[in-house]
Amino acid sequence: MRALKNIFSQLHTFVLWLLASALFWGWIFTFVTDTSPEKKITVYCDVPQMRDTDLAVALEEDMPEGLRMIKVHSFGYVMFDVESIDKGDIFIIPVSDMEDCAEFLAPVEGEQGIKVYDAASGEGAAESYIQYADEDYYLFLGSGSAHIEDGKALAVARQLLALE
């Protein structure tokens, strides 16, 4: 009973410690699980639902040399203001959003974009990781990508296209 009373008398200290701990380790893990754009490939997918961690792990299995990690994020219009999206390497975009995203997109092997999901047939790449909406989706490289010249963005894009 006295122990409980003691805990309540210092409740603010315990709550503060919980917050400090969560913030500190959150910052540390963000730091250790991220790296500079030169050492990673970032994939942005504008899809309703996806298993981003599993997709990243699958792509990391055969990662081009010199890369440390592959990051996969879903994104929406709110992210257009985020600075890091300019440096995205691969984008998977529905046909309806292509015009809005045009400033981030670069053609792939001379084509405007590679079709990754065909709504008519219901077939697409990496379907076990990505749940597409009922429209066509295209894959683009990022116009600000640090890995267009060295071909690593394209290599990962091909890997993604080969996933079931």
Place this chain on the structure above:
Amino acid sequence: MTGKIVELFPDADMERLARQIRRWRTALCILAAAALAACVCMAAAAGTANADRMEIAAIIVSTVAGWIVIYCAIFVVTARRRELAHAAMLRTEDRQRVEGTVAVTDERFTIRKSVAVRRVEVSGDEERRLLVCDSRAAALAASGAVAVYTAHGYVAAYEVKA
């Protein structure tokens, strides 16, 4: 007639308190270091597949270990440190003998930045209201003391019939 004088904080108890403080401090340092090492290992082992789980585990480990350290530091180590300081004060200050029937009451409170105490009433030629360190209250109540020795209003020792 003078009976047997019993110190509330004899030398052996002072040494025991000092030893307990050292042991608790060492144990808490080891716990904090172990928790920190575990969290650093989790951060080092974090990869794309397990980063979320490792982060949650590190937060849980550091939070729970921190709570234990905070609780013990405040309510165990600091309490003992204050009791030791209180006892040291009682042993060095001038004392006054108060004779009469000694009754330890249930009135318990904590002196700010000091020890928890209980109210003691001594009824003799005159009635005196004193304080005794809570950890020694039971011993004083059961002693059948016929007089107490006080310093700054606290009971420092008591006298029993020889």
